[in-house]
Amino acid sequence: MDLEKLRETAAEVAAREDVKYLIGWKKGTYGYRVAPGFIEDADGAAELIFSPLCTANLATYLTLVEKLPLPRGEEPDDRKTALMVKGCDSRAVAQLLVEKGIDRENVVVIGCPCPGMVDPELLAEKYPETEEPAEVKWTDDGFIVIRDGEETSVSRDELLAEKCRLCRYPNPVISDIMLGEPVETWEPAEDEGVNEVENKDVDEREAYWEEQFSNCVRCYSCRNVCPLCYCQDCILDRLNPTWVNRSVNFSENTAFNIARAFHLAGRCIECGECERVCPANIPLGKLNRKLAREVRDKYGFEPGLDPEAEPFQASYKPDDPEDFIL
């Protein structure tokens, strides 16, 4: 993608009077880090980038902003938020529209067709991070990693993030402004991660998840980063009634993870952020993707494609599968 064009467009949007700020990606403070950038004016747009490191789904910020109590007589700032989205991110926007989490007229969606992101952990493992911010760029058949002035070409397969291998919608499904031409879509890979767990027997699965969930520190980053976890008052924080105790142990952690994954059934748009942010490296994506797969295969439903769709959890079909019913 043409970075100049991106910054130019972003500058125009950020400068608009009806836009509060534009959320895009900017270079991070070191290594491969990319940070969300909140651009309030045209000048700020110069910081923006779009590269294979821009894994973060910025749609979460649409609902993360606190609505602080307004002093009497003060009007809320109802200017729009402009948001840069990849294909997966745009599905979050579409799903938020389905769920009325945002108003269409309150967002300016800038679509970025996405050739696929690198897996940041894999990248750092193979090409250790440097103190100076490094860069990764797309080439026709892969990536170039640029660290400390040194360029290394890497094949797409070597570094492509799992969520991107599985991606069905690299092009934004919803946008006001589209940057560049749509990318050619690719055949989504078989979800080996989910298959692998599915193929275990029930005891092995239990053991597998016990190990994973025992590592959970309940930092709630998975929930907080999720663009679709946007309840102001999450039931998992609540004490009356208590769904999940505050104490951190395998039992409560499992309950937390079940509830989190279940609440996303038919809603998760598979951006993979939960898994990316987890400091305990719990393969949360597998939980979500398993459910997404069931929803797709058994119920013929994919969330986050049509802002007018009926929400999966609030609808049914008379012929929904019921082979599990006695």
Next chain:
Amino acid sequence: MSANNYEPNIVAFLCNWCSYAGADLAGTSRVQYPSNVQVIRVMCTGRVNPLYVMNALQQGADGVLVSGCHPGDCHYMEGNYYARRRLGMLKDLMEFIGVDPRRFHMSWVSASEGHKWKEVVEKTVEDAREAGPFEGFRRRRIDW
């Protein structure tokens, strides 16, 4: 508890209009069935938050049963359809994280199916018995 005298503890959520009435009918008909199933009455299976199933297992149940009206017979017209979808998803998730599928059942039992209720109870208890005491993510007393 040793495996041979293990009696599964099963929590069941029954809709008021069909399955609860069906279970009542089983009583009126003096149909005999195992006593392991404890019923929580709800107005409709649509009320059953799927997380109840998780919660019941966490709080000490060895198995969970949700039973409601046959499709099309819901007193509230659609509640059982919603329940079917939600609980179907939950079942998939639970199995995926390693909960024995024999621990969770759902059934359609109408107000006139006292015998079916008995069969459902027997199946549920038998399955939970085979699956053994639920240890998994059950809450337990934590060491200091």
Next chain:
Amino acid sequence: MKTNENPYIPYNATVEDTWFETGGERAIKTFKVVFDDEEVRKNWSHRPGQCAMIGVLGIGESMISISCSPTEGDFLRFSVMRMGKVTQALHQLETGDKMTVRGPYGNSFPLEEWEGKQILTIGGGIGQAPMRPIVEYVKANYDNYAGLTMIYGARTSGDLCFKNEFEDMAKDKELSCHLTIDIEEEQWDHNVGFVPQVLLDLNPSPENTIAITCGPPIMIRFVLENLKKLGFEDDQIYTTLENRMKCGIGKCGRCNAGGMYVCKDGPVFDYATLKAIPEAFA
């Protein structure tokens, strides 16, 4: 104190008497409690302004201001507004029921320092709870103080706490008691109007006077403003802060206002100190 070395283990206490001060959704209920253990009873000492963690086993604890003066006897009094899980459980307690008490916590009003001065308490609503021990303390030691003035108001007469004590207070020649409610009511023969206004109208002299205030944030803001108008210096004004608390002993972290732990360094602050705490009025 009792053998309890562990500050997290509460003492058992029994509700000796309890009554509702106010009604409604956020009712206020007062508990008079006595420690079960005689030794604890004997060794317990608190000073006006201090708080205690009171609670119900299985539910949790809440930091509540001790609303009696040690001069009143070997018991504790708490006036609790029904708000959340713990206070709801506390409200269910009846005479004879058990509650747990830890404490006393926090600093206190420097009543010894104030000897020889005029004491002016300005309370609103449940904010009278920490004022009451001052009033009671001074009442027990009138000789040591130059005088005692109490301003207390609430939205309606029904929302006033400690109503059963007003009659005796009226008889007390040494106490200048000024009750007020926000809106006119029948059979109300005290002031009508907001507490800060009553304060202005009363026009107390700042000379040799200490003003202590507690109440809803908006009231405190205007009381402070008006005290300044009346010429009170920052170090003549005291108030109390409240924040969410868990441990009560300066460990759990959450009650800090700026660098101050409200549970340890507070809850009593003079206005001069308070002004330096950036979060004090957040």
Next chain:
Amino acid sequence: MSAMLLNKEKWPDFVGRLTGKKLWAPQAGGDGMRFAPVAEGEVPALDYGNTRVPPKQAVFPQTETLFRFQVDGEKVEEPKLEEEAVLLGVRPCDARAMVIVDKLFSWDEDDPYYLKRRELVTLVGLACTEPGLNCFCTSVGGGPASTEGLDLVMIDLGENYLLEAITEKGQALLAETEDLLEEAKDDVAEQKEKIINESEQKIKRSVNTEDIPGGLPGLWEDPLWQRVSASCLGCGTCTFLCPTCHCFDIQDETEGFDSRRCRSWDSCMFAEYTLHTSGHNPRPSRRERTRNRINHKYNYYVDKFDVIACVGCGRCINLCPVNIDIVDILKQVEEAL
């Protein structure tokens, strides 16, 4: 007998000697997640960067039972903390962190649980020879071979570990394992110095923290707080994984008819941390919470305990999902001063 050599081949024997005590070491195969109890016969490897969960969990568990009770009874049962523990391979920054947190837990009133666990634990440190990318211990009063808080420090000399007892506990450990050790030769000091120097050189990130504690109060309303917190997710990663963060929540939990009162790590980055029951929140947004976090470490703690409550371990930087970088924030603070 203050500086001894342990041939790495004898490391398993050394570990084997520490019987009768609970051994903690960085979890093997657990992805460097945390310190975990070492199983009988297992020999922990120390070639790791640093665990993601700091070893504070050994003295301040994420969830800790304060006491058990019966809801309807008066029986209150306290935990008996008597098991001695040895933590193997603690990094100097994490040991320093414990010293810093000790101040809080012994301030005014003692916290019996924490202090008891501290008393029972022996910290066997490992000086850092390969500091991480985001280590900045040297900016906050520490260093890759700081011994503060350690009972015994180990320095990797290649074939051998150099063992130096710092405290009596450390001394005792050396005494117990004397037969496995050799007296260090004179040139060891030089070798050690060189290694430490090299290690210090490898620390790339730094910030001048001198003026920060004094300067922070003046920046209370500075726009930088909005800037640095805009992308914050409000998760607990930075605080939970911080070796000096010590805030906790207390809850009563019931399992069946037994109940316990327990405390669990809490985070000042959570909205409900300060939320009053009335719905009022004195720190209503991520801006105030971020500001509090920095102030707590670099201002309030310094005021109260005369030390910065940050040891420069870099965990919060490494693990923040949105690249909120405390060094970067501190630099912005410095700039704004």
Next chain:
Amino acid sequence: MTAKPKVGVYICHCGINIASTVDVETVEEYAQKLPNVKVARTYSYMCSEPGQVLIKEDIKEQGLNRIVVASCSPRMHEPTFRKAIQEAGLNPYFLEMANIREQCSWVHEDTGEATEKAKKLITASVAKVRLLEALESKEVDAEPAALVIGAGIAGIQAALDIADAGFKTYLVEKTPSVGGRMAQLDKTFPTLDCSACILTPKMVDCASHPNIELLSYSEVEEVGGYIGNFDVKVRKKARYVDFDKCTGCGDCASECRVADRFPSEFDQGMGKRSAIYLPFPQAVPAKYTIDPESCLYLSRGKCGKSPKCQEVCGAGAINFEQEDEFVEFKVGAIIVATGFDPFDASRKPEYGYDDYPNVITGMEMERLVSASGPTGGKVLISNGEEEIEPKEVAFIKCVGSRDESVGNEYCSRVCCMYTAKQAHLIREKLPDANIRIYYMDVRAFGKGYEEFYDRVRRENVRYIRGNPSEIFKRGNKLVVKAEDTLTSTPLEDEVDMVVLGVGLEPRADMRKMMDLLRLSQSPDRFFLEAHPKLRPVDTATDGVFLAGCCQGPKDIPDTVAQAKGAASSALIPLARGKVTIDAQVAEVNETTCRGCGFCVEICPYSAIEMVTVNQFGHEVEVARVNEALCKGCGSCSAACLSDSIQPKSFRDRQILPQIAALGAMK
């Protein structure tokens, strides 16, 4: 909510129903120790007056504020105990029942097991009852009108009663005329009144009653709302005849180009009608109807040069342009009186109904013996060449009843008597005929029935105990193959005519009514009443009542009695002018609601809407419940990700402790 819960647990012996299996004393002792339980008692019959007094006194004397009754199913006595505690000054919703009879003592033999289970159920009930909230039922105005669906004798009677009580009644009939099945009958047993003679006046009454709006040839299309406030939409099917202009002269029918070509529904297909027709001479309203399927003009677009009927109708009433009309109105109560279908004898192929014209059904026999029937009341059969009077007549009872092979286990209740009646009528008309009745049992339970049965037997009608296995043809004769089970004699009985005593079945199209009114079926597939004994005319849907054979087979007196019962039940809301709205409805916590609208999508009653509220200066969308529409099913709640919408009495914070209590008792 605020007071400390003081729970009373009342354990019923139910005579020995509970006490013989559940050790009630042990349970009592156990319950006494449960948290917040102040009193636990047992009593022989909790539901009895002294039992209730026991509870009431404890409430007053012990200051109880929550009650657990461990007895039979809450479906049985919840209202009883709600009322009782209300009388003692407690909110009626501070009650929880533990079902230790139907779901415990009656289904478990082992005392130990049953006792343990009773303990668990009570523990869970105590856990929940402590957290129940006081609920107030609300009242809304009831529309002073009723809808009666189906204008057979049941519908007619119900409509007349309601109308006589002074309320507007909409009587909707699917066919062109009121009268239903009873109008098809010749005489009625056991009194032998002429069916038409006693029914016709009522038919006329209901057409002329000032309070009745008769909507014949109409069908109910939509029903919305709730008791007291149903919104009804009715389709008035096009008759193609101007209702007001038609004089009922009948010229059209006789001139019709396809006159008398089509089987008359009324005559069970034995008689013929024209494309434009009056179902039967006494039809009410006496207005002609064109059957669009048989009418040449309507089905093919052409009828000669011009339709004959149009030509001959002096009143100019024929209108081929007519379209279905819809009428909408509000009613406070609905009575369903949709009747039955006679069993389709083809489903018993062994009886040859489809093959042999002289095998007929009881309904056909009614038309045959009727003076207004196709033969003018003569009992005639065809011998292949001419119509003759049969000599040998056989009746077979229980055709399609008490027969698992066709899925009907029930007794149709009328066949014994109508076969006896028809045997009598044949005897009157054919004094020399040999008449026999094959039967399994004779059930003559009604007033005068046994006497009538005796009389018929004395009239030389032979009763043969045996269920014929087959009917086949031998020459001109029909052979009934059976076994006389009393003498164990196999029989091959040669007869001229066989009358199949077909039973009654639910209407084939009852599904539509179930969907419209949210009704369910009992095992016999007839509509399910709210309670088989105590609420036989009520349904699970408040304000909807059942009358007549749609609820189960009935004879005429029972049908009329039930119709009157349904009418009086329906009159309750109408006469009161108010209905009480269930207090157990859903409620939204607007501060936690995230406004996703899942609940709005889900609610089958459209009881939830999104509203904009101001929260600290921000306009936010939140869900709000219309309590009058909400039925408290809770489907919304299970989908609410923030748990913001909760059905009262079934909130998460009330159910989770139940789960905890059951889980804890491993």
